[in-house]
Amino acid sequence: MGKITGFLEYERVDEKNKAVEERLKNFKEFTIPLKETELEKQGSRCMDCGIPFCHSGCPLGNLIPDFNELIYKKEWGKALRILHATNNFPEFTGRLCPAPCEKACVLGIIEDPISIENIEKNIVEKGFQEGWIQPQTPKERTGKTVAVVGSGPAGLAAAQQLNRAGHEVTVFERDDAIGGLLRYGIPNFKLDKKIIDRRLNILEAEGITFKTNTNIGVNYAVKDLEKFDAIVLCGGATEKRSLPTKGIEAKGVEQAMDFLTQQTKILFDKKIEGEIISAKGKNVIVIGGGDTGSDCVGTSNRQGAKSVTNFEIMPKPPVGRSEKTPWPYWPLQLKTSSSHEEGCDRNWLINTKEFVTDKNGNLTALKTVEVFWKITPGERPQLIEKKGSEKTWECDLVLLALGFTGPEKTLSDQLGLELDARSNYKATNYKTNVSNIFTAGDMRRGQSLIVWAINEGREAAREVDIFLMGSSNLPIKGQGDLPGV
Ligand SMILES: Cc1cc2nc3c(=O)[nH]c(=O)nc-3n(C[C@H](O)[C@H](O)[C@H](O)COP(=O)(O)OP(=O)(O)OC[C@H]3O[C@@H](n4cnc5c(N)ncnc54)[C@H](O)[C@@H]3O)c2cc1C
Known part of the structure; x- marks a missing residue:
């Protein structure tokens, strides 16, 4: 490691966010970058831990200790190459x-883990700023053609x-812009769309x-794909889940993805299909406590909601690691997002x-009940309602952020x-x-994470290459092809 005592000398420092009042004024990213000298110190916290569990924690097998050491040594260009x-x-x-890598970081057993994700972001940002990230055209063409359907991170x-x-x-994309869920699913305040365009x-x-x-x-026949030597389907898992609940058809009950997509399209002056879903001045309830629900909370607050309430059917996770998910496992623990x-x-x-409505079918309230999960060994957990815990919540907009049932x-x-x-x-x-x-x-693994999508895209590409050429020089997981910088 670059500095063997780094983890003893320096504490973890994370980048800060702009004040809430400031960031709610717009949909821009709101993090305040750390100074390069601070990032170099953060890199030096990476210990000589013997077996870097961060490698296996990362679905891409990123070579984390290597780039941590390089930024400590101010060798940012080489760090980018490794990344x-x-x-x-x-x-x-x-x-x-x-960042499952951070949850698996060995330093995390006794101290705050290395700020791997932030280091990663800063390496690539410096790479773009310095002009180190340049197109890498192949030396030779094989004459083979491949169609990729879907332009998310996997595609x-x-x-x-x-x-x-x-x-x-x-690459074929049904939307009017490339990027999959990165483009219109994930709000701008988490990912500025210029970041996609730059790549x-x-x-x-x-x-x-x-x-x-x-x-x-739909508007391009699958038969027309026959001219390609191979096809890679990366269409995502976008079939939305709904609820079998009375009144679900009320005006004011909306799918989270429709709400989020519209908001991003509005920012870019894109045409909106159907009525605009707005949280402005409304009591908003978001059903679903995952990433999508959190993005709805952030978007509703930016639109000027009167109040935002979030429901989750599962129990509140523990604040720290639970005994069931000890290090280096991915912990089931309470996540409090910036939203x-x-x-x-x-x-x-x-x-x-x-869902309660007025006589015109407009949503006015939501009736709920408290529940608990009865666990019987060998049986599926059973959802039990708590008697007398019924409650009515006034609301004008409900956003269903219940996940996806699978690919179309x-x-x-x-x-x-x-x-x-x-x-x-x-x-x-x-x-x-x-x-x-x-x-x-x-599309293959069900709704997951960007890091898994990138890994799947890379691994699938290697399999396609083997299919077309009989063998492949494309790297396997965790063993990079070290493109130049
Ligand atoms: C609101 C939200 C927030 C999220 N936040 C995070 C997060 O913070 N961190 C994280 O790691 N993950 C997050 N995720 C999950 C992550 O976005 C996905 O796991 C990832 O985008 C999957 O990538 P993909 O390439 O497989 O599919 P997608 O990104 O879904 O892309 C699939 C693309 O295929 C296109 N397509 C589908 N069918 C066709 C067709 N027939 N013809 C042409 N094009 C087609 C679609 O239009 C889409 O653009 C979030 C998901 C959502 C919904």
């Missing part, structure tokens, strides 16, 4: 990843890797073709009983693809039951 070796898009994961990672292997890659410029310059407004199976900090009444173990089936139906037991696209080594069709990302 890019395993991660195509550290600017996305450096902002948005829940983009697959496309970049396949292009590096020399194949001609076309897209590189991908285009490397030779990847992007076709937007092209909905495969929660901005103002939100959070409630756990609440079930929705009825247009492509599997038309291409004759099998599904797995969880209704995701079935694949072995990313290969579906049709020989030249592969699948990766949320």
Whole structure:
């Protein structure tokens, strides 16, 4: 390690956020970067821990101790090279990843773990500032063509890797802009869209073709994909979950994704389908305590909601690690996001009983009941209502942030693809039951994380390359291809 006693000398320092009143005025990112000298100290906290569990904690197998040491030694260019070796898009994961690597950091057993995610973000940001991140065009073309359907992190990672292997890659996206959930799902205050555009410029310059407004199976026949030597389906898992609750059709009950997508489209003066969903001046209830729910809280507050309340049907997780998830496991523990900090009444173990409306069908209130989970060994946990705990909450807008039931089936139906037991696209080594069709990302594993999507895109690309060429020089997980800087 760069400085063997670094972890004894320096405490973890995280970047700060702008004040809540300031950041609620707009949809911009609001973090205040640390000075380079502070980041170098943070890098020096990485211990000579013997077995760096952060490697296995990271779905990409990022070479974390190596780049930590390099930034301590002020070798930022080399650190970028190491980071890019395993991660195509550290600017996305450096902002948005829940950082399982930090939960597995060995220093985390006795102290605050290394601030790996923030270091990652700053390495790639410096790389862009210094002009070190330049297109890497392949030396030779193979003459093979690949269609990638879907331009989220899985599709983009697959496309970049396949292009590096020399194949001609076309990415098809049904939306009017590239990026998948990064573009219109995840709010601007978490990811400024310029960050996606900056990377897209590189991908285009490397030779990847992007076709937007092209909905495969809808306005572009699947038969027309036959001209490609291989196809990688990265369509995500966007089938929204609803509730079988009385009154669900009330005016004012909306899907979280419709709300979030609209807000980002409004920021970019895009055409909005249907009525505008606004939280301004309203009592908003967000049902669902995950990332999507948290993004709805942040968006509602920025729109000027009167109040924001959040319901979750699961119990409140413990504040620290529980005994059930000891180090180095991913801990089930309370997560308080920056959006929660901005103002939100959070409630756990609440079930929705009825959406109440006025005579015009407009939502006026939500009836709930408190619940608990009865655990019987060998049986599925049972949800039990607490007698006498019914409550009515006045509200004008309810946002359903209940997750997704799986991928849409247009492509599997038309291409004759099998599904797995969880209704995701079935694949072995990313290969579906049709020989030249592969699948990766949320479409294959169900709704997950950006870091997993990038990993799946990379691994699928390698399998496609082997299918097309008989072997592949594309890297396997955790072993980078060390593209130059
Ligand atoms: C609101 C929200 C917030 C989130 N926040 C985080 C976070 O903070 N951190 C994190 O790690 N993860 C987060 N996630 C999860 C993360 O965004 C996803 O796991 C990730 O984007 C999946 O990538 P993907 O490439 O598999 O699919 P997606 O990003 O869903 O991209 C799929 C793309 O395929 C396109 N497509 C689908 N069918 C077709 C077709 N027939 N023709 C053409 N195009 C098609 C879609 O339009 C879409 O653009 C969040 C998810 C949501 C919904």
